[in-house]
Amino acid sequence: MGTQRTYLVPSTMRTMRVLEFLAHSKRGASVSNVSRNLALPKSSAFLLLKTLEQEGYLRRSVRSGKFYLGLRLVRLCRSALANLDLREVARPCLTNLMRQTGITVHLAVLEGNEAVIIDRISPPGSSAGADWVNRRLDVNCTGVGKALAAFLPEGQFEKLITARRFARHNDNTIVTVRGLKKELCKVREQGYALDDEEDEIGVRCVGVPILDSNQQSFAAISLAGTTELIPLDRVETLASSLKQTASEISFQLSSTHGENFGGSDSFIPPVTSLSGSSLRASPGKSLLFADDEPE
Secondary structure, eight states: OOOOOOOOOHHHHHHHHHHHHHHTOTTOBOHHHHHHHHTOOHHHHHHHHHHHHHTTSEEEOTTTOOEEEOHHHHHHHHHHHHHHHHHHHHHHHHHHHHHHHOSEEEEEEEETTEEEEEEEEOOTTOSOOGGGTTOEEESSSSHHHHHHHHTSOHHHHHHHHHSSOOOOOSTTOOOSHHHHHHHHHHHHHHTOEEEESSSSTTEEEEEEEEEOTTSOEEEEEEEEEETTTSOGGGHHHHHHHHHHHHHHHHHHHHHHHGGGSOOSTTOSOOOOEEETTEEEOOTTSSOEEOOOOOO
16 A cells, blocks of 8 residues: 655745744744744744745734734634634524525635635535535626625725636626626625526526625625526525525624624615716715726
């Protein structure tokens, strides 16, 4: 029997050792401390520490010159904990939704400019399953992607849609900024997103956001299946079930975490208004649909 091959990057391992060492150093650590305790050349320790500081993972005391863990690590930890809480709270609700509809349910969050599936509940006998978790999806052509994007704060939304070119999966895919803004205005108005064979021919998906206390999306859920399983005349009914499930998840998170998560009293914000060629969210709400270039 052959031995199992492992793949390790020495520089990454050194970086992780530095972070672990600083995590256990209550009073911080200097370049010399890190070099001596981790048996690293002083020049290597300096470069690692300065790189981590520049990227926000460490901070350096001006007075003592010592390095401490930075705010970017704190944000990463909070995101990891939030996703763990989200999955734990959401799973029973998603399971109930799957049993009610007989359709596969997805839970996703936004990471960078893509939606990432963090949980999936499939009906018994379904061939696909665990391999979908951690799968990354485009926001312009998927139910969870559109639902997440439509309810973002306006600055984050603009950054998201201008970060890169949209991939065309088939002739149904929306690939222009103008086209996507119009589509997301519709998503906000009706409270749900529809992927109508835009990601994959023969597959339809209905998605809704899970909103925080500011009525902005921090996650999304969807029902995905074949066009036979999700005919167009069933979309409204499925969207209603999704909204109810999303409200339940939001309410439970709100009960646990207070105002950091949205309740279910006002699941869908006021309908976006249309004024001339500019589509703008109501005052105080998320997502600015500014004038843009023609299609």
